[in-house]
Amino acid sequence: MLKRLNDALPGLVLGIIFYGIAIELVGVWFVSDKLRFTSGLMIGIVTAIGMAIHMAVVLLDAVDFAGAEKAKRRIIAKSILRYVVVVVIFLVMMIFHLGSLFSAFLGVMGLKASAYMQPLMHKAFMKMQGRGDVSPDNVE
Numbered sequence: 001m002l003k004r005l006n007d008a009l010p011g012l013v014l015g016i017i018f019y020g021i022a023i024e025l026v027g028v029w030f031v032s033d034k035l036r037f038t039s040g041l042m043i044g045i046v047t048a049i050g051m052a053i054h055m056a057v058v059l060l061d062a063v064d065f066a067g068a069e070k071a072k073r074r075i076i077a078k079s080i081l082r083y084v085v086v087v088v089i090f091l092v093m094m095i096f097h098l099g100s101l102f103s104a105f106l107g108v109m110g111l112k113a114s115a116y117m118q119p120l121m122h123k124a125f126m127k128m129q130g131r132g133d134v135s136p137d138n139v140e
């Protein structure tokens with residue numbers, strides 16, 4: 001399903017999940033309230049995955065738009081909406097004490113970390129499949 005939206009989306013989501021596991025395994029040793037840390041991190045990871053899917057949907061919709069200016073305005077509006085939703089999620093977490101805001105922020109940063117790791121992960125997967133000579137630009 002994710003690959004239908006964007007070819008890079010499954011790898012991006014997988015990278016976010018791996019990042020979350022790594023942060024959990026390292027971070028849980030350094031905090032006193034492990035439950036709040038873990039719940040905040042999980043909220044952040046789910047938020048990051050939602051943001052990645054939303055970005056793929058917005059880009060797919062923008063390609064289908066007729067005018068370039070209209071598409072650009074739509075992308076900007078949806079980007080602002082995405083960040084407003086993240087702020088609302090953080091506010092709800094703060095009001096209801098649902099988890100650590102710091103670990104939730106670390107979870108949301110999984111989107112950035114995964115985006116930077118995407119080329120390296122793609123290359124590793126190609127080598128595992130025996131297609132090490134194929135660059136990410138030439139994959140169909």
